[in-house]
Structure formats: C-alpha cells, structure tokens
Amino acid sequence: MKLLKLVPDNTNIDFVRLRGWAFGLTMLLSLLAVGLTVYKGLNFGVDFEGGLMIEERFRQPPDLDRVRAEVDRLGVGEAALQQFGDPNTITIRLPVQSGGDEGATNAAVKKVETALARTFPGAEFRRYSTVSGKVSGELIRNGVLAVVLAVLGIGLFAIFRFEWQFGVSTIVAIVHDLLMTLGFFALTQFEFDLNIVAAVLTIIGYSINDKIVIDDRIRENMRRYRKMEMREIINLSVNETLPRTVMTSVTILLALGALLFLGGHVLRGFTAAMILGIFVGTYSSIYVSSSLLITLGLRAEPEGGAARPGRGGMENAERVGPRN
Incomplete structure (x- = not known):
C-alpha cells in the first residue's frame, strides 16, 4: 500500500529567499493587529467584564x-x-x-x-x-500572567536547549502569533473569555512544538554540514521537516473544521482561534523564526571545532552534498 505524501520527497523550496518580504509582512500584520486591538478593543465576555x-x-x-x-x-x-x-x-x-x-x-x-x-x-x-467585578479582575490578571509566563518559559527553554538566537527568534514568532490572535478577535468582535485564553495557550503549545522540531533539525545540520552556509542549512532543515509540518497541520485542521461546523456557537470562538493559530503558527515557524536566525548572526560550528553533545555522532560528519 502506497503511503500518502502531501509533500514530495524531493521538495527543495528556497524559503530564506523570501525572508525580507516575510519580515515586512510580519511587521505590517503585527502593527495592524495592535491598531485594531487598541481602536476597536476586545469584546470581553462576562468572565472578564463582570x-x-x-x-x-x-x-x-x-x-x-x-x-x-x-x-x-x-x-x-x-x-x-x-x-x-x-x-x-x-x-x-x-x-x-x-x-x-x-x-x-x-x-x-x-x-x-x-x-x-x-x-x-x-x-x-x-x-x-x-x-462579580472582583472575580473578573482576578481572571484578567491570572490570564495575562499565564500567557506571559508561558512565553518567557518557552524562550528560556530554547536558549538553554539551543543557543540564545533560537530563544529570541522563538519569542518573536510567538509574540507575532499572539498579536494575530488578538487582532482577529478585535476585528471579528467574537466574545473573548476564558475559553479563548485556553485557545491562546494551546496555540502557543502548537507553535512551539513546530518551532522546536525545526530548530532541532537546524542544529543537527549545523554540525553535520560545517562548510554549508547558514542560508542553505535553514532551507535544508525546513524542507526536511516540511512533510511533518504539513501533515500535522492538515490533520489538526480536519478535527477543528468538524468542531467549527458541528460544535455549536458556544465553541465557535475557541475553534476559530485555534484554526487561525494553526495557520499563523506554521507561517511563523517557517518564515519568521527560522529566517530570523540569520539576522541574529547564527553560524554553523567551524570545522574541527569543539563538538557539543549530539545524536549518533553526527557532529563530526562532513558535508557530502545537500539533501532534497
């Protein structure tokens, strides 16, 4: 039986080539999201308004x-x-x-x-x-605190797990995802309640999962192909993980689509936030977080340099040619 492949094995897309456009689009969308949130505000539910x-x-x-x-x-x-x-x-x-x-x-x-x-x-x-008004104030404070601590914790994990550049790029990408979510709710005026805070935290979890997979592959390829330019390493790593990224996103979207149409209006805001999070999380993982590593000055380990712990002795491997 032939396995289903949404992305061909020989895929070799030059994602980094579009990083200038991606950064510009990211900045524009982030500013629009902030503007919408400030101008229109969020339609807070009883959980937050009291x-x-x-x-x-x-x-x-x-x-x-x-x-x-x-x-x-x-x-x-x-x-x-x-x-x-x-x-x-x-x-x-x-x-x-x-x-x-x-x-x-x-x-x-x-x-x-x-x-x-x-x-x-x-x-x-x-x-x-x-x-009550007192309870709603506590919910707002706890909701904001939960999101801020989640973002900071993820950034610190990326810094200690990889390099400081990975931590910075991860935080930038997650903040972008959060701003897109807030802008969406300001635009649509869907009710923003505790269910949406849960959706935001879930979006952060999905987004960081995708980013960590790509970052881990980038680090492995930095040790495997020491003579390869950083641009090529990032393109190679993103293309290698692209089948997993696409398959994960599609399967989650199928489940969310069923929930959106059959789950009733009570879950509509939560589901809409999750669907948006899948798209912006995938986009930021590929075009924002990964490409930002070049801007932050990340470089592959020099040939003959001290090897850090890795998997399967790949640290000492020489470049034998890019994989498609």
Missing part, C-alpha cells in the same frame, strides 16, 4: 433597539446586546445587580425572561452566567 449575561433565542431575528428598550425599562441596568452564533440568538449583558447575591441575580433574570416572552411570543430563554 456582570450578568443572558442568552435568549427568538423565532426570527428581533429588532435589537426594541429588545434593548424592553430590557432597559425593567430597571436592571443598561443592557448591551449582541448577536450570538446566528441572527435569532441574542446575548444580553447587564451590570452586576445591586446586592450581588444569587437572589438579586435570579430576580433580574426572571424579569428579563418574562418581559421578552410577553413582548416577543416564542422567545426562549437559553442560559445565563454571572461573575
């Missing part, structure tokens, strides 16, 4: 102004409305109720449910969630 969120489904797309007017007259606070998943489903976000206890929250939910059912026949109450 307050009460009610999900209501109508028989047909409702007039949002009419829904808002109906909720505002109940005296439960100023309402913020947003379509959720489909035009018939609306999320109603309200401030923390006076007293902040479960009784006040249940009373507010009951008021909204009764009023909307009376004004919009067939309206169906789906669910509600509530978070």
Whole structure:
C-alpha cells in the first residue's frame, strides 16, 4: 500500500529567499493587529467584564433597539446586546445587580425572561452566567500572567536547549502569533473569555512544538554540514521537516473544521482561534523564526571545532552534498 505524501520527497523550496518580504509582512500584520486591538478593543465576555449575561433565542431575528428598550425599562441596568452564533440568538449583558447575591441575580433574570416572552411570543430563554467585578479582575490578571509566563518559559527553554538566537527568534514568532490572535478577535468582535485564553495557550503549545522540531533539525545540520552556509542549512532543515509540518497541520485542521461546523456557537470562538493559530503558527515557524536566525548572526560550528553533545555522532560528519 502506497503511503500518502502531501509533500514530495524531493521538495527543495528556497524559503530564506523570501525572508525580507516575510519580515515586512510580519511587521505590517503585527502593527495592524495592535491598531485594531487598541481602536476597536476586545469584546470581553462576562468572565472578564463582570456582570450578568443572558442568552435568549427568538423565532426570527428581533429588532435589537426594541429588545434593548424592553430590557432597559425593567430597571436592571443598561443592557448591551449582541448577536450570538446566528441572527435569532441574542446575548444580553447587564451590570452586576445591586446586592450581588444569587437572589438579586435570579430576580433580574426572571424579569428579563418574562418581559421578552410577553413582548416577543416564542422567545426562549437559553442560559445565563454571572461573575462579580472582583472575580473578573482576578481572571484578567491570572490570564495575562499565564500567557506571559508561558512565553518567557518557552524562550528560556530554547536558549538553554539551543543557543540564545533560537530563544529570541522563538519569542518573536510567538509574540507575532499572539498579536494575530488578538487582532482577529478585535476585528471579528467574537466574545473573548476564558475559553479563548485556553485557545491562546494551546496555540502557543502548537507553535512551539513546530518551532522546536525545526530548530532541532537546524542544529543537527549545523554540525553535520560545517562548510554549508547558514542560508542553505535553514532551507535544508525546513524542507526536511516540511512533510511533518504539513501533515500535522492538515490533520489538526480536519478535527477543528468538524468542531467549527458541528460544535455549536458556544465553541465557535475557541475553534476559530485555534484554526487561525494553526495557520499563523506554521507561517511563523517557517518564515519568521527560522529566517530570523540569520539576522541574529547564527553560524554553523567551524570545522574541527569543539563538538557539543549530539545524536549518533553526527557532529563530526562532513558535508557530502545537500539533501532534497
């Protein structure tokens, strides 16, 4: 039985040749992502904003102004409305109720449910969630801390595992991936909650996994082909790991695609973030992280230099010609 190969064995793409364009595109997209995040902001969910969120489904797309007017007259606070998943489903976000206890929250939910059912026949109450302002502040702090510590830990690991250039290039690539994710959520205004923080950490994990595989192959080839230029070593290493990168990305995208279409609107933001992360993580591994090593001055070990621990004695091998 013939094995499926998405990338031919003799693939020899000159990725480094496009590094100037890649760096320019990366800088442009990063600035756009920052601009979008600052200008439009993120649509924080109740997890981060605090307050009460009610999900209501109508028989047909409702007039949002009419829904808002109906909720505002109940005296439960100023309402913020947003379509959720489909035009018939609306999320109603309200401030923390006076007293902040479960009784006040249940009373507010009951008021909204009764009023909307009376004004919009067939309206169906789906669910509600509530978070206090103090808890939401702690969640924001812990979420940011988790992401920052993950990025720093990964950078330190790359520095001690390889060379300082690998650590710097890895951190730059991961920051790029994070900015792309934030810009995407600022553009689409998908709800940004704890599920998305989990997605961001998962994206970091996938991205670093791909980068470490490529970096490890680059280090091996630096010892194997001591006379080869760094540009050739990086191209060779990326081409050698390309089949694994493509196969991993495709299989994950198949699973995420099924989750996107069949998982329901609750998981749509999480799945969209993961799909975006696969694309930007693969791009940054190939065009940003690897090519940046040249700019940072990484060089292959000189012939006859002291060999560092490696695998299978490849440190002392001479160049016998590039592999395709």
